Amino acid sequence: MKESSQRLEAVLMEGLQHNDEQSLAALMKLYYADLYNYASRFTKDSGLIKDCIQEVFISLWQRRETAGTILSPKYYFIRAIKNKVLKSLHKLNRKKVSDELQEEYDFFHEFSIERVIIEKQISEEKADKLRKTLTLLSKRQKEIIYLKYYQYLDHGQIAELMNISRQSVYNLLHEAIFKLRSLWHTEFVTEY
Amino acid sequence: MKEFRLFDISDFVMDEDFIRWVSKREKSDNDFWKNWLRQHPDKHMVVAEARRILESIGTEQASVSDHELQSEVDRLLHTIQEQKELPSITPHRTSINKWWYAVAATVMLALAATAVFVLHNGRNAAKKYSYDLIAPSKGLIENVNTSEKTVTVKLPDGSTVNIAPHSRIGYTNNFDNGETRDIYLSGEAFFNVTKNPARPFRVFANEIVTKVLGTSFRVRSFEKDTVIQVTVRTGKVSVYSQTAAGTDIKEIAQPYHLGGIILTPNQEVVYQKEKEKFQKVLLDNPLRIRPEPPEQTMLYEDAPIEKVFREVADNYGISIVYDNDILKKCTVTADLRKEPFYNQLVLVCKAIGASYEIIDGQVVIQSNGCE
Numbered sequence: 009m010k011e012s013s014q015r016l017e018a019v020l021m022e023g024l025q026h027n028d029e030q031s032l033a034a035l036m037k038l039y040y041a042d043l044y045n046y047a048s049r050f051t052k053d054s055g056l057i058k059d060c061i062q063e064v065f066i067s068l069w070q071r072r073e074t075a076g077t078i079l080s081p082k083y084y085f086i087r088a089i090k091n092k093v094l095k096s097l098h099k100l101n102r103k104k105v106s107d108e109l110q111e112e113y114d115f116f117h118e119f120s121i122e123r124v125i126i127e128k129q130i131s132e133e134k135a136d137k138l139r140k141t142l143t144l145l146s147k148r149q150k151e152i153i154y155l156k157y158y159q160y161l162d163h164g165q166i167a168e169l170m171n172i173s174r175q176s177v178y179n180l181l182h183e184a185i186f187k188l189r190s191l192w193h194t195e196f197v198t199e200y
Numbered sequence: 201m202k203e204f205r206l207f208d209i210s211d212f213v214m215d216e217d218f219i220r221w222v223s224k225r226e227k228s229d230n231d232f233w234k235n236w237l238r239q240h241p242d243k244h245m246v247v248a249e250a251r252r253i254l255e256s257i258g259t260e261q262a263s264v265s266d267h268e269l270q271s272e273v274d275r276l277l278h279t280i281q282e283q284k285e286l287p288s289i290t291p292h293r294t295s296i297n298k299w300w301y302a303v304a305a306t307v308m309l310a311l312a313a314t315a316v317f318v319l320h321n322g323r324n325a326a327k328k329y330s331y332d333l334i335a336p337s338k339g340l341i342e343n344v345n346t347s348e349k350t351v352t353v354k355l356p357d358g359s360t361v362n363i364a365p366h367s368r369i370g371y372t373n374n375f376d377n378g379e380t381r382d383i384y385l386s387g388e389a390f391f392n393v394t395k396n397p398a399r400p401f402r403v404f405a406n407e408i409v410t411k412v413l414g415t416s417f418r419v420r421s422f423e424k425d426t427v428i429q430v431t432v433r434t435g436k437v438s439v440y441s442q443t444a445a446g447t448d449i450k451e452i453a454q455p456y457h458l459g460g461i462i463l464t465p466n467q468e469v470v471y472q473k474e475k476e477k478f479q480k481v482l483l484d485n486p487l488r489i490r491p492e493p494p495e496q497t498m499l500y501e502d503a504p505i506e507k508v509f510r511e512v513a514d515n516y517g518i519s520i521v522y523d524n525d526i527l528k529k530c531t532v533t534a535d536l537r538k539e540p541f542y543n544q545l546v547l548v549c550k551a552i553g554a555s556y557e558i559i560d561g562q563v564v565i566q567s568n569g570c571e
Contacts, residue, residue: 029280032280033276040264041263041269062279065276066276066279069280138256142256156214157254160216162216185213185214188253189209189210189249189253
């Protein structure tokens, strides 16, 4: 499965370099949902998100001859959409877009635990604890969890995208898991 | 083959194969794990707990309908069709732009030169430091960024420069064999300079010169702006005014010597062109200059204030000034591990009933001491 989707990606990127517009369209279809989801972590303005996605693909088309240098299309798109969206948001707020020193942005990530509650039949008390634990996670931790478990990026890519070290990615993730772990651990101890 | 047998809960939660199994439930994975658990019955608990953790971080995914997706794809193809008819988006796009820029630069240069003639001794005296005048007279080798993205170039000495959009740098061809390494800048750039204290690295940006021995820093100097900014990421730099009387350009060439205004990490100097004045400030979001410290540091329990301030200051390369005699009885109990710089200051000050002020790019602590 993973291999075949990688092969598809490679074929499409190849097609792009040969000026094939249908390859570009197929790439957009392949990644649209992921990009839309990721972008909606930064803003709720769906018009803005759609415009940004358009721009990402237009710039890819404009640089299609050098598309061969893109090692991971997925990561390329994720990174491009983040930059584009944050830049547009800055423009809207009339803030000056400075540089890599600008690292403040919102990251909305609502965990939906309703499914877990129903499927796993956990108690109301437990659900409350889970909700509390999840709200304790920092913005960065939520972003890392999102990138790892919903966009399937590797630690190196997450580090680069968030402009932090690989070690901090690991530490932040580890800390988040630890919090969740202590929550479930007591349950397993009492159950068995 | 991974040694799943040695995995603890965190290892499973972070493992991509395990994640794929829990989130996608594909048959091949199901078979593998069923089989694996049969061989390792002692691992049931660990796997169950790891699964539970993964399941509890579910999220609501925003969805896009097929119809919406199709209309966005059509819109993209439409835009591309339209652009095809414009000559600017051809494979020769970059070279056309460069050529266009050369023409524009000549025109601007001509305009600038006229201005100098007309307002010969007006307040445009500073114009003599303008990049446009220097570039042709010194026969600079230029790197011009006409794109909308930052471009990175490597200099002959191994230093790198990230040139911001609409900015350019230039250097003479004896850049790497003179007494100093001189760069001329118009616009904004971030420099990461290879250490060589014997041969100072100097950036000429309009009225000011920034000199370093080996460090990383940013200079922003657009002709149209009223200020010039220099920001330091790591190391030390010194900034001089070219217009101020008594500035000896020779002094700025001295190796091993930093004069003028000294900047340290996370400080920024703002030069007001009109008033010919420098002002030193701290950045709004200081960045660590050291890697993330190990777990146990920055977590304090009854720690002497001196230790706390020293560690905070060292992490950011920012100096914190206080009277040790007055504060020597103060201790701090606080968790500063995940806090950004200014929060750390606020928390520490709260703990000891003090307040802080940023003066001249430094933190100055005011307090009446502790009992």
